[in-house]
Amino acid sequence: MAMIPGDFSQSYERDIAIFRTKTQWVVMVIGLAIMLTFPLFMSNYWLSLFNFIFVTVIAVLGLHLVTGLCGQISLGQSALMCVGAYTVGVLSVKFGISVWACLPLAGLVTGLIGMIFGAPALRVKEFYLAMSTLAAQFIIVWVVSHLEEWTGGQLGMYVPPATIGGFSSASPSNLFYIGFILTIVMIAVAKNIQRTRVGRAFIAIRDNDIAAEVMGINLFRYKLLAFFIGCFFAGIAGWMWAMYLQNINPSQFTLKESLWMLGMVIVGGMGSTTGAVMGAVFVRGLDMIADYASAWAGTVFPTIGEQAFTAFSLIIFGLVIVIFLIYEPRGLYHRWELFKASYRLHPYAY
Amino acid sequence: MKNRIKLVGLVLVCLLVLPLLLACAKAPSATPAATEKVITVGYLNDLSGAISCCGIADQVGLKNYLQYIQDEKRIPGVKFDVVSWDDRYDVSRVAAGYRYLLDKGVNLIVTMAVHQSETMRPMAVADKMLILGYNTSELNIADPIWCFTQQPLTENANASFFNWVTQNWDYQKTGRKPVVAEINWDNSMGKAGAKGAEAYCKSLPDKLDWKGTIVVPPGTMDFSQPALQLNQWGCDYVFSTMVNGPTTNLMKEKNARGYKFQVCTGGWGFVCFKQSKDVGGKDIDGLYWISAEGWHTDGTAGLKLADTICRRYNSASDIEKLGYLENICYNFGLVFGMEVEFLVKGAISAGLDPTNSEVLRGQATKMKIDPQGLYPPMTWSNAKGSGVDKLRMYQIKLVNGVPEPALITDWFDVTKYKK
């Protein structure tokens, strides 16, 4: 495949295509095929790490649609995952509904509840909106932990794994397939929402909501829609979370997680689906690397004691994020675009 | 500018490549002698969060005891290694910790609180990983059981305190029932404790005047309203299922305002006397403590052993500064060590591989150890048994301005209230 310097699109179809060249298609298909073989040779450790990343990616994609595209800051994503997870738990344990049927239901219920907390978005903006979604974080977790007959309260509940015939999601490798497919589907959905009329309306609202209203975009409807879609994703992520841990407890869904999901959107690069995915993978990976690096640091400085492990993992993690934000506040996606541009233009600088 | 971008890009690429390298690199094995087996014990507990005073002492106890086994050659040909993970008392970090420990190749995991073993349980069942916990819940010990605990259900722990109240309240002299209540954290431990206490107290309406449970979110600093409420209820005894930090805050509030109710804490756990003394000082005067064993001055064989081990492996300044000898959690750590010893010994004597978690689980179902007086001898086939069934009760009194624990009741039977 000859690489022409400055390979530019020559038709509109190609310009708006997600995969612009055949090479991209081939690379993507091969990449996905390789990922599908992971369960064959990877240990449960790596597979469950991937499953955890799948959960995060789906939830962050939702947040990307609300915050990155529509510009409505949401600080309650983790609590909305809680709604999704408990929807599966309650429906499957108390009402005997199949876990598979709970997948769309978890999304729908979470979407509807998200709309309630997104409703103030019409009147409230910026930080104030962020705070009313922060209220969602506290209120939802509190309500879930006090609906004891249904949710088991603080004692948590066990969720049955999803099964078809002999295939059960209880093993990390089987869950990997489910999570993998789910993630690909959700990425495709998010990417395509962005390219439709709805996505363009979201962007218009983000850039200037008054201008958007003048153009005839119904602010209330679209803002609510953004919250519904974003929370739908959170619900799906919650379903995946319930499958991943099989034991759900209100204290698993913390404010810290919600804030980090927002952090992932920022680190990945606002307003881009690829960026959201990159951000989720990067932050989760960084968290893990920080743990390993600090375990090593703890052995180098044994006098500090056992807490060196935690302390260093917090410091390393925080420090990388700080340095990253200073040098690349526009996110990983921006860096990726720069890289692609320079690759495409090689050997010329411009 | 251009160079800086390149540099940052390079750093990022390195960071992304690092996990791959880590995945490829095998942990540098210490290459033990051919006959030596290494048992890696994973330790997942809070070392820097809300219950760190317990977690730290517990971990030191476990490490000390394993070192002791090794030095005394109690199990020839076996070496022990402890890998720790600090979950900062945050449930969302438990799953990550479990994965981390698994990657470090642990043979079994030692943990403490209910929510930790509960979160790990489904994964542990899938991976066939043995978990030794400290306390447990009903959900946790449903079949198939992979979590074995030192203690009975938290429900029983709290009920036993009120059992003590009924035994020692002077009904004749006062002419009324004691007014009792609970103050708990809004988490699994607190909920389970409240459940047990309420069920027990309501089953004896003619003996106890049960007022209810005050629930505070973990991390609460301010106890002015809960203390006021307890006082307005006219409580005589209040059981607190919180660790010593918040309990000390409650005691400060209570003493400062001259409220009359008596606070009891501990259950079996969370008795970090040194820390409470440091932070609470005279404020903890009058606090009751319920404990499975006395302080180290008791003189029984087991306590002497604990004393010896503690002094052998820790510097005098550490013992003084961190107060291991005054911390019952240090003893829990020793008992965890004894459990590990029992499991490994059993596996070896049966000619099985002690590094196999499934074999260890097989041994755990037969577990019956006598930790030489550290606790009353305990037996259990699984956590459904009662675990420790006898307790002692202490009251903290100021002696020359220094709070000291004084034994107020000798062993009393926890399970007595059960039919």
Next chain:
Amino acid sequence: MDKIISLIILGVMVGGIYSLIALGFVFIYKSSKILNLAHGQFLMFFAYVTYTLISQAHLPFVAAVIIVLVLSALVGVFVERFTIRPLMGQSILATIIMTFALGFIVEGIVILISKGYYASLPAFLPTGMWKLGAINISHQYLAILVLTLLLFAACMWFYQGSRAGLAMRAVAEDHITTASTGISVAQTFRLSWVIACLLAVISGLLLSSLYDVHIDLAGYGIAKGLPVILLGGLESMGGALVGGLIVGLAEMFGAGYIDPLVGGGFREVVPFILMVLILMVKPYGIFGLVKIERV
């Protein structure tokens, strides 16, 4: 009746503490439009450093406090120069996440210092109690309330009366215009961070005189500080004071009267429910700056 009066008194006292925490948030927001999510960690950090100086280095209390005040000013300068200034002109979200990450670093340092142990400062406020029947008023809380009011008054004067405060107000309005009038934006930013760190020291010390300090203090700062400033309005000091009192009273009454109905723990969510309700009616808080947008 006793119960109601007791709850009102407790609510006001505890509300004063919340206002104190919120003051740090408001100060930074007012001058640089940054929501400092690391404020809770700063509180905890300075309380721990003071404790370490007293217990490890055996310094007298006053000396330790002076050292920590100097240190906090340095920390403020450092934080502003190396983490906030590079982000000038970036989105507000980037700065939020920056302060959040900063909080992680500070928490890590606290863990290194504390090794997971509690800290408790010597009591330096008057202890004691006035008793009026069943109602009692703690001197400690009262002293904190008075100090909080004094701090608020000082900060308000600073903003309204001093040249530096005027510069801060101008900077908050518009960086470029302000710079063109000869005010140094960078210096004003630095000053506001220094003052915010000093406030963190003072509120950290006052809190640790009441409670044993441990790692949860950071989360406490966030969970209690945010609803207060949102209720009062992010830009308003008076709002923070009133917001703190409202939250304090609401918590006390929520815990006193609603808890028995819902099974406890209602205190945790009362401020947030109140916040949502008030934001529905007044979208910019009670005393917040209303942005007027016209088509």
